[in-house]
Amino acid sequence: MSTTPANDPKPRRRIGSLKLLWPFVKPHRMLAVGWLVFLAISSGSTLVLPMAVRHMIDHGFRNSSLAAINASFLGLFVVALVMAFATAARFYCISLLGERTLAALRSKLYAHVIRLDVSFFERNRVGELISRLGTDTEVVQALVGSGISVALRSAVMLIGATVAMIWTSPHLAGLTALVIPAVVLPILIFGRRVQKLSRASQDRLADAAAIANETLNAAPAVKAYARENIETERYGNAIARALSTARQRIGMRTMLTAAVIVLFFGAITLVLWVGARDVLEGSLDAGVLAQFVVYAMLSGGSMMGLSDVWGDVLRAAGAMERISELFNEDATIADPLHPLALPHPVRGALRFEDVEFHYPTRPDAPALHQFNLDIRPGETVALVGPSGAGKSTVFALLLRFYDPQRGRICFDGIDLRAMSLPGLRGAIALVPQETVIFGGTTANNIRFGRQDASDEEVRAAARAAEAHDFIQMLPDTYEAELGERGVRLSGGQRQRIAIARAILRNAPLLLLDEATSALDAQSEAAIQQALERLEKGRTTLVIAHRLATVQRADRIVVMDGGRIVAQGTHESLLAEGGLYAELARLQFVA
Numbered sequence: 001m002s003t004t005p006a007n008d009p010k011p012r013r014r015i016g017s018l019k020l021l022w023p024f025v026k027p028h029r030m031l032a033v034g035w036l037v038f039l040a041i042s043s044g045s046t047l048v049l050p051m052a053v054r055h056m057i058d059h060g061f062r063n064s065s066l067a068a069i070n071a072s073f074l075g076l077f078v079v080a081l082v083m084a085f086a087t088a089a090r091f092y093c094i095s096l097l098g099e100r101t102l103a104a105l106r107s108k109l110y111a112h113v114i115r116l117d118v119s120f121f122e123r124n125r126v127g128e129l130i131s132r133l134g135t136d137t138e139v140v141q142a143l144v145g146s147g148i149s150v151a152l153r154s155a156v157m158l159i160g161a162t163v164a165m166i167w168t169s170p171h172l173a174g175l176t177a178l179v180i181p182a183v184v185l186p187i188l189i190f191g192r193r194v195q196k197l198s199r200a201s202q203d204r205l206a207d208a209a210a211i212a213n214e215t216l217n218a219a220p221a222v223k224a225y226a227r228e229n230i231e232t233e234r235y236g237n238a239i240a241r242a243l244s245t246a247r248q249r250i251g252m253r254t255m256l257t258a259a260v261i262v263l264f265f266g267a268i269t270l271v272l273w274v275g276a277r278d279v280l281e282g283s284l285d286a287g288v289l290a291q292f293v294v295y296a297m298l299s300g301g302s303m304m305g306l307s308d309v310w311g312d313v314l315r316a317a318g319a320m321e322r323i324s325e326l327f328n329e330d331a332t333i334a335d336p337l338h339p340l341a342l343p344h345p346v347r348g349a350l351r352f353e354d355v356e357f358h359y360p361t362r363p364d365a366p367a368l369h370q371f372n373l374d375i376r377p378g379e380t381v382a383l384v385g386p387s388g389a390g391k392s393t394v395f396a397l398l399l400r401f402y403d404p405q406r407g408r409i410c411f412d413g414i415d416l417r418a419m420s421l422p423g424l425r426g427a428i429a430l431v432p433q434e435t436v437i438f439g440g441t442t443a444n445n446i447r448f449g450r451q452d453a454s455d456e457e458v459r460a461a462a463r464a465a466e467a468h469d470f471i472q473m474l475p476d477t478y479e480a481e482l483g484e485r486g487v488r489l490s491g492g493q494r495q496r497i498a499i500a501r502a503i504l505r506n507a508p509l510l511l512l513d514e515a516t517s518a519l520d521a522q523s524e525a526a527i528q529q530a531l532e533r534l535e536k537g538r539t540t541l542v543i544a545h546r547l548a549t550v551q552r553a554d555r556i557v558v559m560d561g562g563r564i565v566a567q568g569t570h571e572s573l574l575a576e577g578g579l580y581a582e583l584a585r586l587q588f589v590a
């Protein structure tokens, strides 16, 4: 996903990526229109000011009647009032437009990313994604909320002041035009370099953010291995790389700014010098020269505003390009055009037909090989085998986190790929090896299993999962805040929350991945009963490392190296000897 500056696309295409912003700006175009109107008013009133200056110099002071002076200054004040109001209104419109655009962009980006395949999250570091949601969108907001405003205002002022300069003195304006290329050229040359460096520095920052995210999330592990110094150095190096790119960018921009100012004021001084000689010769009015000077200053200021903002435009274009890369990522695991629904009621028959599968990141290492398995409705099947045998992979394929490269998997006779994802996943309850607890109350954490469950149902599920007792001991019981900023649960407690979720989900297919591994013997015995009740009447696949779980199963499937090497009951497999007997002898302890 990260692109090296060396293969950067052409700047024109880069700037073109800003077009992608339009759908986010469009719903708020009235703000943009309001902004344009106020921009016109404020720019207009600014352009009127020099005329008032000329008027005062040419007439006001010479025929110094008090009434005329009063009128001049009152006029000036009114123009200033209009300018103030229009400027404030313009600021309001554009800032709000920026915020709204950013909010819409962030929401849409998140909604897109969260739907991407599981493999996408394996290929990309979460820290980097968070940086895109944060930093990149902020850069874009800076452009929409102020950069574009400065750019357009400067452009309008530049055009207005230029026209006014020509109108004031075509002779001096012509001279000015001759020296303009000397000012514009450096902007173009340095601008391109600034833009390349902008993108590179954003990339480096995202790298650093990814490291921080990874290590801060695993702070206990870092401490346990006393790696604070090593990690600090790693992060420091990443920041140093970001800093060095940023320094190059700042250096380039500094040169750009200096060059523009020197060249511009050089040009203005030259023109003024000629104008002053004209005044001395009597071919030019002093008032006209004064008016021309003010317009020239205005156009100079605008020009600088433009050169300043050009860097922002390029930065935002770079950021938008990175954002659009994310938008261009498509989920390959997606709903078919005309999804088939599971029968009513769901029976729960599963069938793996000649399944071949390797993880996208490991094309040379098949995780499942010639995998064939038929599971009857309501059957409880235990998957056993050494670590890395492919047991969790069977679950990942059933959940359609990945599609097999060959063969097919059917649920009640329907190929998983022919179903909608919510249709398929809605029929599955998973108790994973690692339970994730989200920020929120205990009740809502259990409700993760089924959003619309009532408080009563949540409690009943907790009771059945043997979680009620420990929840009662929490401060605020079911309303206790869990997760990062709340109560931390033990491994066994988390596992019981996960089981409660599965109970609440009440799905026809139950996937238990070492569901009781973190429990003590007493809780496990109680939970085994709860699970046994839960398994009644639904198809259950259990990944088991423990004898107790395995003996409960109707059938045991022994896996090794991505294949099924034996299957049967506990007794028959023991009698057969082989891998199962060996595992049983070791009590399945992995």
Ligand SMILES: Nc1ncnc2c1ncn2[C@@H]1O[C@H](COP(=O)(O)OP(=O)(O)OP(=O)(O)O)[C@@H](O)[C@H]1O
Residues within 6 Å of the ligand: 122, 359, 360, 361, 362, 367, 385, 386, 387, 388, 389, 390, 391, 392, 393, 394, 590
């Ligand atoms: N996301 C992944 N990307 C690449 N390879 C993976 C991924 N997950 C698992 N593998 C590989 O696929 C093979 C099967 O892994 P799997 O997790 O299915 O084994 P398992 O039998 O569940 O092991 P365990 O009992 O240790 O959990 C292993 O060689 C593993 O390294």
